[in-house]
Amino acid sequence: MKRDVSKALFERAQRVIVAGVNSPVRAFRAVGGDPPFIARAKGSRLFDADGNEFIDYIGSWGPAILGHAHPDVVLAIQNALMNGLSFGAPTALEVEFAERIVSMVPSIELLRCVSSGTEATMSAIRVARGFTGRDVLIKFEGCYHGHADHLLVKAGSGAATFGEPDSAGVPAAIARLTLTLPYNDIAALERAFAESGHTIAAVIVEPVVGNMGCVPPVPGFLQAIIDLCKKYGAISIFDEVMTGFRVSRGGAQSLYGLHPDLTALGKIAGGGMPLAVYGGRRDIMSKVAPLGPVYQAGTLSGNPSAVTAGMATLARLDDALYTKLEALGARLEAGLNDAASKAGVELCVQRVGSMLTPFFTRGPVQNWDDASKQDKERFVRFHRGLLERGIYWPPSQYEAAFISAAHTEEDIDRTIAAAAASLV
Numbered sequence: 001m002k003r004d005v006s007k008a009l010f011e012r013a014q015r016v017i018v019a020g021v022n023s024p025v026r027a028f029r030a031v032g033g034d035p036p037f038i039a040r041a042k043g044s045r046l047f048d049a050d051g052n053e054f055i056d057y058i059g060s061w062g063p064a065i066l067g068h069a070h071p072d073v074v075l076a077i078q079n080a081l082m083n084g085l086s087f088g089a090p091t092a093l094e095v096e097f098a099e100r101i102v103s104m105v106p107s108i109e110l111l112r113c114v115s116s117g118t119e120a121t122m123s124a125i126r127v128a129r130g131f132t133g134r135d136v137l138i139k140f141e142g143c144y145h146g147h148a149d150h151l152l153v154k155a156g157s158g159a160a161t162f163g164e165p166d167s168a169g170v171p172a173a174i175a176r177l178t179l180t181l182p183y184n185d186i187a188a189l190e191r192a193f194a195e196s197g198h199t200i201a202a203v204i205v206e207p208v209v210g211n212m213g214c215v216p217p218v219p220g221f222l223q224a225i226i227d228l229c230k231k232y233g234a235i236s237i238f239d240e241v242m243t244g245f246r247v248s249r250g251g252a253q254s255l256y257g258l259h260p261d262l263t264a265l266g267k268i269a270g271g272g273m274p275l276a277v278y279g280g281r282r283d284i285m286s287k288v289a290p291l292g293p294v295y296q297a298g299t300l301s302g303n304p305s306a307v308t309a310g311m312a313t314l315a316r317l318d319d320a321l322y323t324k325l326e327a328l329g330a331r332l333e334a335g336l337n338d339a340a341s342k343a344g345v346e347l348c349v350q351r352v353g354s355m356l357t358p359f360f361t362r363g364p365v366q367n368w369d370d371a372s373k374q375d376k377e378r379f380v381r382f383h384r385g386l387l388e389r390g391i392y393w394p395p396s397q398y399e400a401a402f403i404s405a406a407h408t409e410e411d412i413d414r415t416i417a418a419a420a421a422s423l424v
């Protein structure tokens with residue numbers, strides 16, 4: 001496989017961009033080696049600057065559910081662009097987009113468009129605090145909600161202690177307002193509410209975790225979050241930036257039949273453009289300026305090309321698409337399990353629809369402690385083997401892989417064969 005052009009670009013990039021990348025995971029630090037520089041993408045395929053072709057399982061980290069450069073989406077954006085890039089004024093397009101979101105995600109009555117998932121969760125938490133008049137936030141270890149200060153927090157030492165910064169530059173005073181609990185641990189959540197329930201503004205959760213690898217909720221966990229929030233007057237926030245429109249047409253909340261107070265959406269919602277959404281109960285969202293006292297704004301929020309990309313993508317998410325994604329996901333899961341058992345490798349494949357992670361551990365993986373027990377060396381060899389065989393797999397053992405509607409059974413079978421050869 002030729003690598004010269006990517007290698008030269010990476011050297012140039014590192015002179016002017018931090019570590020040569022605009023988001024850390026792209027640097028391939030967890031797997032070593034240099035990242036391919038991508039020149040273009042089409043359907044299930046990526047083509048790098050050296051002309052190598054890959055079957056893509058990252059999908060821009062989630063948005064590309066239709067596959068890359070879907071012609072209808074590209075055409076819609078091109079048409080929108082002809083009318084101007086951004087006006088900083090209301091448009092009919094954003095009304096249509098918002099109506100579509102509200103029709104697809106029943107718990108959302110009123111919403112705001114923003115430009116990234118980070119902005120969506122940060123704003124949802126601010127409005128939860130503004131609504132409740134409380135400061136404390138509960139999050140779960142291994143969930144990622146973007147890089148706002150109060151979310152880059154790890155558990156303090158000892159159970160149910162308040163948090164410590166998980167990044168330099170996060171003030172300890174802010175980290176102390178975040179309580180970090182183990183995912184899927186209903187008892188720990190009940191204890192936290194029993195101890196400090198009336199100071200808790202919100203609980204934020206990935207309803208299916210993607211950011212420690214794919215970890216589904218145990219039965220009752222999400223319901224317990226919603227019920228305890230209701231009992232203590234706190235706000236439940238489902239961070240569906242990854243799961244929204246991915247695990248079902250209405251996200252994880254539709255899949256499990258739940259009704260959170262607030263929801264954050266991103267990734268697929270923007271169809272590959274910088275666009276995200278937060279919204280939920282009308283009484284809570286009515287606290288946002290200028291209706292209410294919680295300030296939040298954005299120069300490019302809801303700009304025409306972004307909402308057009310989102311709409312063109314969401315319009316194509318029908319039942320047939322999810323049936324296809326489920327079948328392809330099941331095929332890949334079965335193939336990976338089969339390859340692992342033939343190779344005598346301990347592998348636990350966890351999957352919800354078209355998001356999946358093969359954990360190099362016995363499993364099941366239900367929380368961060370379980371996820372971090374993986375055989376990391378084996379994952380590094382697996383990833384390298386896949387890349388050499390033309391499979392572009394997430395470059396970290398703590399990520400979910402995504403299948404798109406542009407993938408074929410043949411793509412999946414080629415991937416299984418490559419995986420079998422890479423389980424060494």
Ligand SMILES: *Cc1c(COP(=O)(O)O)cnc(C)c1O
Pocket residue numbers: 115116117118119121144145146147206210211239240241242243266267276
């Ligand atoms: C990607 C992601 C975010 C952050 O979104 P950005 O657009 O990268 O800021 C937040 N929450 C979850 C669950 C995500 O997967």
